[in-house]
Amino acid sequence: MIGSGFGNISIMTRSLAWAIIxxxxxxxxxxxxxxxxxxHYLSLPESGVSFQYYRNLFGSGPWLTSILQSFVIACASTAVAVVAGTLCAIGCWRxxxxxxxxxxMLMLAPIMVPTIVYALGIYxxxxxxxxxxxxxxxxxAHAVxxxxxxxxxxxTALAGFDPRLEQASLSLGASMGQTLRLVIIPNIMPGVVxxxxxxxxxxxxxxVLALFIAGRAVFTLPRRMWDGINESLDPTMAAVAAVLIAVTVSLLCADAYVRSRRGS
Amino acid sequence: MTAPADPARSRAGRSLLASPAARYWLLIAPALLLMGVFYFYPIGRVLWMSVTVPAAGFDNYALLASSASIQRMLWTTARISVLTTVLTLLLAYIVAYALVHSSAKAQRWMFLGVLVPLWISVLVRAFAWFVLLRREGLINAALMATGVTDSPLNLIWNETGVMIGMVHYMLPLGILPIFSNMRDIDQRCIAAARGLGASRFEAFRRVFLPLSLPGVVGAGILVFIFSLGFFVTPALLGGGKTLMIAEYIKVQILEVVRWGVASMLAAVLLIVIGVLLAMLSRLVNLRKLFGAG
Structure with missing residues (x-):
């Protein structure tokens, strides 16, 4: 249906679009x-491919510490955000x-308000x-x-969920907690994930928040990358960036997988 | 302000706790409490500081009229944000137009190309441009090797570099709203225009373009809001020479420690964005974001 008009746009528009992509x-x-x-500097490989900077990255104390710290902080703040956010969405929906x-609407504020404004206040x-x-x-700070x-x-997941299922569960004698755990949450799992x-x-x-409210004991990965780009031209930075892209792309693939399972 | 009904209802007594509405408010409470205490309260403090530090009154705001360096920075911010928005909309429109007119299979691949960059770390993206654009970078090396130029071009640490990086960051954020608007346009309108004798260009200009404008304006406001307060890319590719408001605020706090000026600028940013959001909400139904309506 969407593509009912496809085919009748010019080759030029199409190739322009691909060029932009x-x-x-x-x-x-x-x-x-x-x-x-x-x-030894940021450049394309000249006489051969070398993985020395990946060895550098995974053999270096500071980088590994930062990766670990970022991981711990991301896990903890995600746990808080997922629990609070999911309950809030269910409450608002009902x-x-x-x-x-x-x-x-208020929950949208952190996306719309520039982080720098919040960083000032939380600092x-x-x-x-x-x-x-x-x-x-x-x-x-990361959780909120x-x-x-x-x-x-x-x-978004709840918009496609039939509220009568919840009513049925409650009227058949399930408690609020049971209804949440056994009926609502399993049905909206893809949205939660x-x-x-x-x-x-x-x-x-x-x-930005890491720049303001952390910096010595807590030195997250983006913070170390920021210093790396500003202060040195070490190709280890490129290895870090490559690993990060790989991690993000695999998380997105996981997301696509969860969505496709919901579809089937 | 933040929770008009919540505290009142939970205070209303244990008997109400049994009522369904009260129980649903209990589900909302943790998030609302977290946001109220750890998000809205600190932001409220910023607004408060802007009129109380270093002394009570509007002295900080008077700087907007008197300080040449602040005016220059605001002008740079506005100019870069406007140009970034215009360029982004132009490119995004072309991609969105091609997207709605593509087969499902081509659409999937194009979407991949739009969504993957969206989720890759903004630092990584800025770093990639840093590698490409700097004086000894790959683009200058290629240009000199092919003899296009003799001396390296200044592509970084100026507005050109900042804008390349920003347009690259904003493009997916522009493409998605324009695309979702174009998808809802009834293709039969264009077919009807063509059937009534309009040329292809005429049908586009007089039928499709006006119908797609709400999406363009919505995307434009969104991209402009994100551009105004953007920190990472302008700071890295501007190299301290092209100063936008977010970096200026950071310097005020972390380097020269002028809380009054910094919080005043943050308040100005907040007010401008609030006005823009109010415009946006009149134009598009923000509730759509939650899958409603």
């Missing part, structure tokens, strides 16, 4: 080429009132609470800014 994709692939360089619509707040440069500080992604994906993946990527990639 190449502009989107190709520049990113350059990091793979540079990551296997045999030189209420369907003006007030709950307003709540969902001040954490000075008062002595949470600067702690795991807890970064986890809380990750909630919107979960609310959006779970709400999508939200989980996006909240994880959000925390894993987050730089």
């Amino acid at each position: 190449c502009f989107l994709v190709l520049p990113i692939t350059v990091v793979f080429a540079v990551s296997v360089t045999d030189r 209420l369907g009132s003006r007030a709950s619509d307003l709540v969902r 001040q707040f954490w000075i008062d609470l002595r949470l600067l440069d702690t795991y807890a500080g970064l986890i809380i 800014t990750g909630i919107p992604y979960v609310v959006i994906t779970v709400s 999508s939200g989980l993946i996006f909240a994880f990527i959000h925390s894993w990639d987050e730089l």
Whole structure:
């Protein structure tokens, strides 16, 4: 149906569109080429392919520490965001009132408000609470800014879920908790998993908050990359970037897999 | 402000707890509480600081009229954001147009090309452009090797570099809303125009283009909002020479420690974006995002 008009656009428009998509994709692939360089600076490999910078990356204490710290922070903040976001989406969906619509709008704020504005506020707040440069500080900040992604994906999943199933469960004597656990959650699982993946990527990639509220004891991967790009031209950065792309693409494949299972 | 009904209802007593509405508000409570305490309260503090630090009053805001460096920075921010938005919309429109007019199979591949960059770390993308654009970078090397230029072009640490990186970042965010609007356009309208004797271009200009404008304006506001407060790409590819508002705020706090100026600029950013969002919500139904309507 969508393609009912396809075929009647000019070759020029079509090739222009593909050229723009190449502009989107190709520049990113350059990091793979540079990551296997045999030189000591950022360049394409000249006389052969070398994996020295991957050895560098996985043999270096600071990089591994940062990867581990980022992983712990991303897992913890994702857990908080998924639980709070999923419950919130279910509550808003069931209420369907003006007030709950307003709540969902408010939940969008972290996506729309520039992170720099929030970073300023949370930096001040954490000075008062002595949470600067702690795991807890970064986890809380990443969790609240990750909630919107979960609310959006779970709400979308709920839009396709028949509310009568919930009523049936409640009227057949199941408690609220049982209904949630046995009826609602299993039916919206794909939405929850999508939200989980996006909240994880959000925390894993987050730089601005890490610049403000962490920096010595807690030094996340994006933070180390930021310093790496600004201060040195070490090709190890390219190896890091290549590994990150691989991780993101595999998470997206996982998401596509979950969605396709929902479809079948 | 944030929770008009919630506290009132939970205070209303245990008897109400049994009522369904109260139980659903209990589900909402954790997220609302987290957001209220750890998101909206800190942002409220920023607004408060902008009129109280270093002294109570609107002195910080007076800088908007008197400080040349702030005016220059705001002008740079506005100029880059507008140009980025226009370029992004132009390119996004072409891709979205090709997307709705493609077979399902081609569509899948094009979508892959649009969505994968969207989720790749913004730092990685900025780094890739850094490798390509710098003076000793791959683009300059290629241009010199083929003899197009004798000396390397300045592609980075100026507005050109910032804009290339920003358009690259914003494109998927522009393509998706335009595409979802175009998908809803009834193709029979164009067929009817053609059947009534309009040329292909005429049918596009007088039928398809006007119908697709709401999507374009929506995408434009969205991209403009994201451009205004963008930090990573402008900071990396601008190299401290092309200063936009987000980096300026960061410098005010982490380097020269002027909380008043920084929070005033953050408040200005917040107000501008609030106005733009209000415009956006009149234009498109934001509830659609949640799968409603």
